[in-house]
Structures are given as structure tokens and as C-alpha cells.
Amino acid sequence: MTLAAVDWGFILIQTVETSLGLEAAVYALAAVGLNVHFGYAGLLNFGQVGFVAMGAYGMGLSVTLWSLNPFLALLVGMGFATVFALILGVPTLRLRGDYLAIVTIAAAEIVRLLARSTTLGEITRGAEGLHAFIGPFRELNPFDPGSEYGIGPIQFAGNQFFAIVVGWALTAVALAVIWQLMRSPWGRVVKAIREDEDAARALGKNAYWYKLQALILGGVIGGLAGMVQALGKATIQPDSFVPAYTFFFWTVLILGGVGRIWSPVVGAMIFWAMLTFFQGTLTAMVNEGLIPTALMDTSQVSQIRFMLVGVGLALLMVFRPQGIFGSREEMILDVR
Amino acid sequence: MSGSNVPSRLWGRIRRRDEFEPDLGWVLDESRRKWMVEHTSGVTKPDPALVIKNLRRAFGGLTAVDVDHLEIQRGVITALIGPNGAGKTTLFNLLTGFDRPDSGSVLLDGKDIERMRPHVRARKGMVRTFQLTKALTKLSVLENMKLGARDQVGEGFARSLFPPLWRSQEKAIEERAMELLERFSLAHMASEYAGTLSGGQRKLLEMARALMSRPAVVMLDEPVAGVNPALTQSLLEHVRELPIEGMTVIFVEHDMDVVWDISDWVVVMAEGKVIAEGLAEDIGKNQAVIDAYLGSGDDNDGEAP
Ligand SMILES: Nc1ncnc2c1ncn2[C@@H]1O[C@H](COP(=O)(O)OP(=O)(O)OP(=O)(O)O)[C@@H](O)[C@H]1O
Ligand SMILES: [Mg+2]
Secondary structure, three states, rough: OOOOOOOOHHHHHHHHHHHHHHHHHHHHHHHHHHHHHHHHHOOOOOOHHHHHHHHHHHHHHHHOOOOOOOOHHHHHHHHHHHHHHHHHHHOOOOOOOHHHHHHHHHHHHHHHHOOOOOOOOHHOOOOOOOOOHHHHHHHHHOOOOOOHHHEOOOEEEHHHHHHHHHHHHHHHHHHHHHHHHHOHHHHHHHHHHHHHHHHHHHHHHHHHHHHHHHHHHHHHHHHHHHHHHHHHHOEEEEOOOHHHHHHHHHHHHHHEEEEEEEOHHHHHHHHHHHHHHHHHHHHHHHHHHOOOOOOOOOOHHHHHHHHHHHHHHHHHHHHHHOOOOOEEEEEHHOOO | OOOOHHHHHOOOOOOOHHEEEEEEEEEEOHHHHHHHHOOOOOOOOOOOOEEEEEEEEEEEEEEEEEEEEEEEEEOOOEEEEEEOOHHHHHEEEEEHHHOOOOEEEEOOEEOOOOOOHHHHHHOOOOEOOOOOOOOOOEEEEHHHHHHHHOHHHHHHHHHHHHHHHOHHHHHHHHHHHHHHHHOOOHHHHHOOOOHHHHHHHHHHHHHHHHHOOOHHHHEEEOOOOOOOOOHHHHHHHHHHHHHHHEEEEEEOOOOOOHHHHHHEEEEEEEOOEEEEEEEEEHHOOOOHHHHHHHHOOOOOOOOOO
């Protein structure tokens, strides 16, 4: 009954593996999009998972419905996310920021409910979701599905590894684009609009148009997250797009620090590292009898680890409210 | 300040370059003499940059702006004064498109701009500052300035991804920004967050930023409120020079010394209406103005204090 009996090596390997794995890449991408929305443009999007879903379904349907090749499918996925951004943005971005927030949270749920509805059952296959799309993508996989890839003890199966590589590659591209945008006059206008829309308008900037562009950009990046997830899981199911995910993406962004280029990536890694570490540790402790089963059993661990992440986030907000990468100087400007 | 004899006060302030004759001093013409001495409200001007017609805006039962006719002469400095709540800021909002009138129209260079959104009006050359400053706190002072420049190539989404397309323009903008910051005593703050500026410095920044766009009409809402006297002086020097560059200046100000100092023409508002306009030295003698400031709302002419 000691901590020494716990297989720390195994837990550690698992922790590192998930922080580099598919979920981390998906969450990083989704949070990169959210960072464009909130961190740079100041848009409150509480429906990022809707963009993720649109990307995934756009890609999946391209294959199952229209038999497009994988690259066109990728473009269609981005197109779906763009259309979603237009639907959300065109009517609301002229109004105050709160309106977008309300609309996004509802719209994301509408996407999920439509996808699992019987009305669209012929197309989206209801709660069961799409599976048949994966074939053409697997053909592109340069890695051998039968072998494992990685460094030392950290190993991923070929198909999984492919999705992970694609995921992090897309993240890198997205970050490069954002980095360039944000050091350009375009980024300056977007940040100005975040600070004070009227000031930007008084200087001749079309705030509405820039906000729409930012909403589309961040939404398309969210769509990419959905495509990577579909690629890795080989399935697109409506119930993998529940509203809770949006808030996980927010957690990731806030952990990393809002408005910094690397923060979503590091935030996603830490988020998944924490989840896996708590899962492994708590399970081991319950098994070793270090935690009495009256308090929690192994089946409850997967819920309790989220609580611990919440506690971690709360502590971060107390001791480092700007997030890991955020700037304290910027933070205190708000109270002047 | 120019000399104290009346002719030079009257004419010496028309500083459009095309009217300047080095040997003769400032040249005057008859049409200008006429509007310069008349001081009823709604007088026509020889070359108005802005014409306001029957402009009305009410908030509930309160009529904030109710201007029948007002012209703003091009290339001069017009002061807009009036007691608190007279409707000056609301008029600015209506002129710049941030607020919509219930009725009436605004003509810029003879064209109705009523249907234009604020940023379009700004691009047409009407740039304003706000009474409550809007420093973009999490941008550096220099970035604030650069934002003000018009027609930036790098502000397009696709073009922003190719720095060679906009790098040289960016450099020129930066140079101009630094020049202006120098004049406004803000150069040493260029790389600081605008949020670290004091209240007065923010006023300066906002005005400098507005000038970055080389506006045709610049509208300043209490530009020197909260700015220390020494800096106010240098600021006013700068404002005085704007008409030389061809700009039309409209500013709201409560400090009559400032108004006296730099304005070519004064428009007085009270309870939403233009009650008088004229030269600074005459406006103080106008009975309607005295009444407005003393708050006597009745019609019988009280004794001047
Ligand atoms: N958005 C609004 N809603 C309701 N009333 C308003 C609004 N904006 C202005 N008002 C009212 O309109 C009147 C004119 O206000 P305005 O701000 O134009 O005055 P002002 O001349 O700029 O005054 P000050 O010199 O104090 O800045 C005031 O009585 C004010 O209460
Ligand atoms: Mg005002």
C-alpha cells in the first residue's frame, strides 16, 4: 500500500503519449481557431465545436455522398466551416459582441442535433455517424498500418500516426499563417477592433468585414480540427460534438494564455497530459487501496480527473491569471 | 498669435496656401468679408466643406440636436461651443455616422453622406476623436499611430501574407508616425502599450492618430481637456497649422481662452440648436450666448452681466 508500488514509468509514458497524440493535436487546432476569434479579434465564440463538426462532416460527406478525392474533401470541409461562419457572423457581427456568443452556442447544438436527426438520416446516418469515408484517406497513408512509429517507449500505430502527423502539420501551417497575419497591418486592424471597434471605424476600418474574416479564419481552423479527428478515429459521430468540447477548447486556450501564438498548442498538451496523468495516478491509487473505494472507484476516475483539471485551472487563474504564455503587462492594462 | 488689430484678426487667420501672398500678407476678398462679419446662425459660407440641413435627433422626449442650417467653412478652424448637454457630441456622432439622425442630411463637399457608414465617411476624409478617449490599450503607441494611416496595402487579408507588398509603405507610415509623435511629445512612449499612457497623453495620442490619415475634415471633441497648459500650447500651435495643410478643423472646447486663441469661427449650441455663430471676439457679446451660458431659458432679454 505505498505510492512506490504504482507504475510511475507507465503513467509517465502514457502522459507524454497523449500530450503528443491525436486528441492533443485536435484540441490544439480547435483552440488555435478560438485564439483567432477571442485572442486576436475579441469575438466570443461559444460554439467552436460546431465548426469542428462542420469541418468533419464536410470532409466525410464529400467522400460518402459525392465521392470526391481527399484533397477536395479537405476543401469542402473548410467550405462547410466558412458557410457556418457566414451564417453566424453576417447577422450578428453588426450587433454587440454578446449576440455572437448567444448565437454560436445555440448553432453548434443545432448542427449536432441535425446531424443525428432522422430527417437527415439518409445523409448523415444519424447517431451512428459516418464511417465509409476513411478508405481514400487510408490510401494516402505513407506509414504501414501494421507497424508502430515513435521514439523509444512512445509508439503509435501506423494509421494513428498518420493522423497525428497530419494534425500537427496542419497546426504548424495554421500557426505560421496566423503569425504572419498578426504582424501585418491586417492583424493590427483586427487587434484594434478587439480593443475598441468604434475607434477603428473612426479611422476608416470596416470593423464588420474584419470581424467576419476573423470568424471565418478561426472557424476554418476549427474545421481542420474536426477533419483531423475524423481521420484519426475513422468515424464521424454527432455525439462527439457535444457543447462540453467547446469549453474544453476554452480551457486549453486559457491554460496557454489568450492571444499568444503558442498558447493553444502548449495548452492542449498540458490539458491532455493532466487528464492522462490524473487518470493513471488515481486508478493506480484506487487499485493499491491508497484511496478507499468508499470515496471513489475506478469507474469514477474518468470524471474526477476533469474536476482536478478544473481545480488546476482555478489555481492557475489565482496565481497566473494571464495563463502560461500570457503577458502580465497586458493583463493589468485592463484595470487602468 | 497674430497681431491684435481687428483686420488681421479677421483675415489673417485664413491660412489656405493658395490665398497666401508673401508680399501682401493675407489676401481678403469681399465675399469672405460678408460672412465673417455677419453673425446670425445659419449664414452661408463661400466654400463650405460641410453643410448640415434640418438635422434632428431626439432621445425619447429630449431633442439632443435640432440644427436647421449650418455650414462649416473649408480650411478654417471652427469651434463648437455650448453648455454641457448642448448636443455637441451628438452632433459629432451624427456627422461621422456613429449615430443616425431622425431626419435631415449632411453634405460633405456637396454630396449627401447620410447613407454612408462611419468607416466610409472616415475614408472620405472625415476623421474624429472621441470625448472619452479610445486609446487602443493593448497596442503600442506606435501601432496606434500606424493604424490611423489610410489605404494600407497590408490591411487586405491575402496581401498581408506577403510582406514585400507592404513593407515599404509600412516604413513610410512609421516615419510619419514618429514625426507626429515627436510633435505631440509622445515619441519616447512609442514602443509602450497605449494603456500605460496618462489621460492627457491619451488625448494627444488620439489626436495624433487621427492626423495620420491626413483627413480633409478633422473633428476634435475636447482635444485638450486634461492636457497640461504647456503641452496645450504646443498642441494648439499644431492645430493652428492644420488649415495650412488644407484641413478643415472642427473642435469642441469649453475653455474660452483656447477657443479665442485658435478659432477662426465660433458656432454656439444650446439645447440642440445653433443659437449663434461668429468671430470669437463678437460671440462673447451676443445676448443669446450669454443667456445660454447663464442658463436663463426665457425669452426676455435680461441684463448683460
Ligand atoms: N445615447 C443617448 N441616449 C440618451 N440621451 C442621450 C444620448 N446621448 C446624448 N444624450 C443626451 O443628449 C444631450 C446632448 O448630449 P451631448 O453629449 O451631445 O452633449 P455635449 O454638448 O457634448 O455635452 P458636454 O459638453 O457635456 O460634452 C444630453 O442631454 C444627453 O443626455
Ligand atoms: Mg460632449
